[in-house]
Amino acid sequence: MRGGRVTSTQLMFGPALGIEREAGLALWDDTAPVMPGFELSHWEPDRQPDAPVRRFTAPFDDEVRSVDQRVKLAAWLELFEERGGRAEYRSVGPSEVAGLAAAHDLTVLATGRGELSALFAHDTSWPVHDRPQRTLACFYVHGVAHDAADPAAGYVRTTGVPPAGDVIIMRALTVGGPCDIVLFEGRWGGAYDCWGDRPDAAAGWRRALGLLRTHAPWEYERFRRAEPTDPGAALYGAITPTVRRPVAHVDGDRPVLGMADALAVHDPITGQGANNAARAAARYLDAVLSRGELPFDEQWMRETFAAYWDNARHTHAFTEFMLREPQPEQVRRAIETAFDHPEVAHRFANGYADPSTYREWLMDPDGADAYLGRFTK
Structure with missing residues (x-):
């Protein structure tokens, strides 16, 4: 896992980090960089060649961090096994889920992709999209110029450049130590929509530098000497926003419960995915522990999800809102x-x-x- 490809940007805000800390899972407090604030820049060079860059900055009230999922999940799985749990590594399809559900009191699916997510029906009370809203490319790099005199150098920074899209930058901890993450959110047909060939990390980063030089030259100056952290430091894709119903049935009428990305998938433009996963895990754990000897039946599953979704629905609505074209x-x-x-x-x-x-x-x-x-x- 540590030697694989990056899987996300996993930006986490204070409340979600607090959930991990309370569970004894905040293992990187001494090593993961803290981002103390937020910067938003807006530039329209295509419309006004001499247009000034407009920006604002603001401090965060609580800590904000990002830990590479390759680091985090590998460490958590090792900790789980050290404490007596058993982790199995194998491919699982719908037929295997039926066997797992038959052998366990409760089966929870957390994947947001592939055949397993398709077990859960779409919730048509939410917008049903037939394609992704943005194209995505993400790079983990080191060797970035962090000027101590530049207070925004360690901030979460987002730059909107119509009609190209947005570039979002954050500090993180990866396999080899601290790094920076650069995420391109490309509007369809715009300059950032250029990753269909899925180049390797080195070639992709060279292309990314060219985009920064043209569309965010102040960021290019920070990143021009940076390099990918490892061969797996690039991620390409596109996400179709989806909300699904919480319970699926396998092997006839045996219920299984979905969680996090299995039920609500949204674009990373608002940085909410890892936060939602932490909230879901905490809510589900509380529900399991308070259930006692009663069965984890379908009614319990629906009530458990509803308690989580009562807050999480606002996250999904916010992300949908921020992706609207034209901008509200x-x-x-x-x-x-x-x-x-x-x-x-x-x-x-x-x-x-x-x-x-x-x-x-x-x-x-x-x-x-x-x-x-x-x-x-």
């Missing part, structure tokens, strides 16, 4: 206002830790008008 008017207004008003920048940045807070203003036109109007009169 109140998002544009919020960003424009944040450029000039630190209070708005701070509220915008810290909402990522709990996207349900955006319901009160960013995702509600009337709430946005009431809040932003205080700064724009």
